[in-house]
Amino acid sequence: METISLFNYLKHLMDEGNISLQLSVPQLMEKVLERKEGILTDSGAISVATGKYTGRSPKDKYIVKEKSVVDKIDWGTVNQPISTDVFNRLYEKVMNYLNTKDEIFVFKGFAGADKKYRLPIQVINEFAWHNLFAHQLFIRPSKEELKTHDPQFSIVFAPTFKANPIEDGVQSETFIIISFEHGIVLIGGTEYAGEMKKSIFTVMNYLLPENDIFSMHCSANVGHDGDVALFFGLSGTGKTTLSTDPNRQLIGDDEHGWSENGVFNIEGGCYAKCINLSAEKEPQIYSAISFGAVLENVVVDNETRIPNYDDSTLTENTRAAYPLQAIENIIEPSIAGHPNTIIFLTADAFGVLPPISKLTKEQAMYHFLSGYTSKLAGTERGVTSPEATFSTCYGAPFLPLPAKRYAEMLGEKIDQHKVQVFLVNTGWTGGKYGIGSRIKLNYTRKMVQAAIEGILTKTETRTDPFFGLQIPAQVPGVPDDVLVPAATWNNEDEYQKTAKELANQFRENFKKFRSDAEEIETLGGPIK
Template sequence: MDAEEIQCSKIHYNLPIKELIGIAVEKEDGYIAKNGALCINTGKYTGRSPNDRFIVDSPSVHHHINWNKANMPMTMENFDRLCSKILDYIKEKEIYVFDGFAGADKDYRMPVRVINEFAYQNLFSQQMLIKAKEGELSDFKPEFTIIVVPDFKADPQVDGTNSEVFIVLNFDKKMVLIGGTKYCGEIKKSVFTVMNYLLPFKGVLPMHCSANVGQDGEVTLFFGLSGTGKTTLSADHDRRLIGDDEHGWTDKGVFNFEGGCYAKCINLSQENEPQIWNAIREGALLENVVIDSATGEPDYDDGRHTENTRAAFPVEHIDNSILEGVGGIPKTIIFLTADATGVLPPISKLTKEQAMYHFMSGYTSKLAGTERGIVDPKATFSTCFGSPFMLLRPQVYAKLLGEKIDKYDVKVFLVNTGWASGSYGIGSRMKLKYTRSMVRAAMNGQLDGVDYYIDPIFGLAIPKECPNVPNIVLNPPNTWYSIDEYYRKANNLAESFKSNFKQFKDVPEDILDAEPEKMPEDYIV
């Protein structure tokens, strides 16, 4: 859709960052914190609304989409009606347009136009997508148009939605409609979802992962859901950041979908995460972070609005980042999980078949605030570590991953950033300094020559030693208050894995062989 087709009171095209910030402060209750970041509050909705995302069902996509609770259909008639109402709604509005790209690789990038009701969300769009370079705007033609109207509420009885909130993707008309929520994350995740649908048809693996590169040029990928540590662990002062959340993997290497980072900042500290801390400055956007009224300082420890406080900033705010957003063929893959049961080892090495199994399983725990209604950690399985954003069948993405692991002899590790010494409420989160040491050892080859033992339930290869990590930490049963309770919890988790995997049909036997096996009951006292 061309912005010129839209009738409204005034259209602003690609405004400079400073102007958008000024408008947000003047008209949208924005506030400038002492560190220079623009602070906004998203009100009722402080996380994604997974029950409000729809895909327009049409013959061109029907047989490709993996229809489920995350990928719900909407009729073309309902979409057209909703779109018409939105276009009427913005006739009296002042809107903000950003033209840019999703995808740093010019062979695969997608031109995107974002039309925002609010200036601060247009700022977010500019931070998260890739800005057009000089000369690229003169003949810019969007492949997808995203219209974002937070103050427009849907009528479920009329519009075919589940609530006042809606996120609707239409691949025939190449449009996305977002409304009813001010949470900025819906914009970036909609773009990610579109790319996840389109790229596999081109032989490219789209991935919910962060990526960085060492001084030796070797690339590492970090897969994991929100809150598992992708941004934190990939922002390493010894390595250069390619991107923190969404990438594609071609025969040339990997490329970032985005031009910015969207980091969780609850309990953020300068000591533990200096790169993210320093990136939150003028030009950055803070969502739902409490600001001290006396000093103007952000209080990252205060989660009164949500545990899902967020910071959006351009990738150039991260020291040592790769502004081009591209890297070579990955040599190491890290699967991150925040295991609330506390039974998975802090690090283990996977075979290709185990990697395929755990990729399709995507086990983790949803953490407080990442979605509406999540207060305590909740065990979940999210296919490909990003099920809500993967529209095709899981086997499509897993097959592409397996082929690349084989072709490029990639090492794969499973890292538990969740609980140790007991389940949630009894144990504690794994220390970040230990996780960093384990990840660095995996990337640097320091775990290649050590001895491993095989976990009796999950079949995982666990290193017996790791630099800068106490040996006892590596073996979960050794840290629990009761070995029998550990194995009971581990058996329960193993059964959850097996139950979840039953949904997948026509899976090769070698992948099924990677399933965990419960410990015999007579072994447990």
């Protein structure tokens, strides 16, 4: 099959098949239950299990090596190249496979709340619940917008189609392939819905910077006076929890663009991790899991249909997908001005990073490129003690362009808009994991509040002896000794030893950037 015919081939199959186009949430829920793809919970959410794959499959993600992108993509283990021939053959197989199905579900919508920069997309699903997920996570068009909707990117998702690695030129039965020239994301061999969300994010992380827009893996909210705060952080650092603030309007919880006009959400919904979720700790997220929400891999009581958010039998990576409108305090449309404050979140299980510290521009760029947090013992097989983990720009798996491109855009934005940047440790204090304790969420909230309100710009600071970070001497509502890591440890020698070890791990990780980011390391890295 000639590459040029792919779009026409897609249209032909969609026209000839039994297509359910743009179904409403109630209609999709009926389909899910009728097809026995999931069950109804006591709150009106749909609960599904994704089987073998309960998370993303990064080793099975590819970008087609096409002329228009070959010199721009940061090729490697994250952005694995695949040939156009392999893609075309697999694409034809998947479309023929979908054509045998009794019913296919299609959603048309957008990525990007700012109409000037949004990407029209369509999502073609084998499963009704995947289409419900797409309806909740992406931006839904109005009836008028639907009339002129012209998709520039299409997700084709066939979870029960399993590739043959020998025949199909991929590494396993699972594949996630992005073709920028043809505007197609091809997914198969996995039922994990997050692959759709993150594939479009990868696409936007290519397209937006090409238009001088800084794409960001962060949450964002806005205060009553229009002051905007961004929250960067890896899973488990509290990004969703801290950005969902009853006193501030949520712009979005995960993916944003920063244009010459300000910040806009890329999505129309939230995909919250819900292990150990409770109404007391996270009331807004808890109440958002209502009619039409999708619960992934959450154990549900067969009789009462009440979810047990503390049960990790299926996975630690339990998830809830719901529209932004399920959160009471949001801004619509999901657009706001330029950020005043940026918060980098890390869960330091070594207990040596300050609970909050102020960063210079160079330190911000350094920690952005580093993207540090900790893996805890027991969360993965083979992890028996805390391990430092680094994810470039707090989103390495989704960055198709070289990392320095994103870091430079951050530095330019900080300079241009005089943004205050803080590093907040939501991890351990008084010792490493197993000895110390997790920093109280109430303290973290007060620190974040003080940073956003500008209180910490006037506060006296002291310099951290290992990382060169500026630690505020006081934060309203937080004991002074909590702010200084050394003051919370009982063993000074053990503290210094652990801090030196972590600083060395930062240096070791940053070696890959030294050839073109030496100045950033010199001015922003740990003290030598």
